[in-house]
Amino acid sequence: MAPNMPTAPALLVNFDPPTWVAAFQAHAPTLTVCTPDDMGDPERVDSLLTWHLQPDLIERLPGLRLLCAVGAGVDYLVYTAQRRPELQIVRIVDEAVSGDVATLAVAATLQWLRDLRPYAQQQAQGLWQPRPHRSSAQTTVAILGLGHIGCAAARAFQALGFRVHGWSRTPKSLSGISTHAGADGLRALLPQAQVLVCALPLTPQTTGIVDQALLAQLPTGAYLVNVGRGAHVDESALLSALDSGRLAGAFLDVVTTEPLPNGHPLWRHPAVQLTPHVASRTQPALVVPQIVENLRRLRQGEPLMNRIDPAAGY
Secondary structure (H helix, E strand, O other): OOOOOOOOOEEEEOOOHHHHHHHHHHHOOOOOEEOHHHOOOHHHEEEEEEOOOOHHHHHOOOOOOEEEEOOOOOHHHHHHHHHOOOOEEEEOOOHHHHHHHHHHHHHHHHHHHOOOHHHHHHHHHOOOOOOOOOOHHHOEEEEEOOOHHHHHHHHHHHHOOOEEEEEEOOOOOEOOEEEEEHHHHHHHHHHHOOEEEEOOOOOOOOOOOEOHHHHHHOOOOEEEEEOOOHHHEOHHHHHHHHHHOOEEEEEEOOOOOOOOOOOOHHHHOOOEEEOOOOOOOOOHHHHHHHHHHHHHHHHOOOOOOOEOOOOOOO
8 A cells, every 4th residue: 555545535345354354454554444333434435345245235335436346256246336337346356266266167077077976986885997088188178258267267278188169258369279259159169068167257148148059059968067157057958958968967166046945956966066156265365455556546546457347247
């Protein structure tokens, strides 16, 4: 924090306050940071660090100018931006988070590719029984979304010898990766995708994108990995594709309703593996410096880093 930064405006921390407040105090001790329990005068709050924003909180902050999303996704803040168009929204860009999500996608794929889950059952039964497995060099991975996370995943799969393709809404170039864009690009890509990794942002255009029509274009026996958002996947269509054998399986770190409700068929489906939205966790000490720098820029009228476009949704 620059020595001349004004301390009167306050940053409100609305997610895991003890951890985040301690990280800010360690890095920028002169920064005024408050929590919902000790906010004081709400008019002094010009910035908000949040995750899972409560709708009424924004209405109580008339001086708010900046929303900072803790996680990679910002879909839950877009509606707020529509109500308060004067607000700027920034995301945290953390290479560690991108790497964590990428490695989970790779781990899920390798577990399926090498057919590892049955070996745990065989071990319990005392069976020494080799099983056939696929080769990474003969497996095509298609990644939906070529943002920070999608690009990290593409590089991780590429390093392991997979045939890697990427898809995005608008054309992008990634060295050594075959990229596709738009509706025509998606139609051309899907029949090749033996593994489909969803790493998209959640927007009106991507909600439900993995539906019956998309799944029908995948080769029979393909595998789905979703490390994006639960709402990307039509879960009824997914279950139908699994039950029919069109999909060999699915790994889901995210689901439409979290936590997944008791009794939901995804819990016990033999071809589904679930993790409870654990692909990544932002480490405050690593990202506080970029938040503080954005606060400095905000208060000195300079362009912000990692600003999102509410119209695009990312």
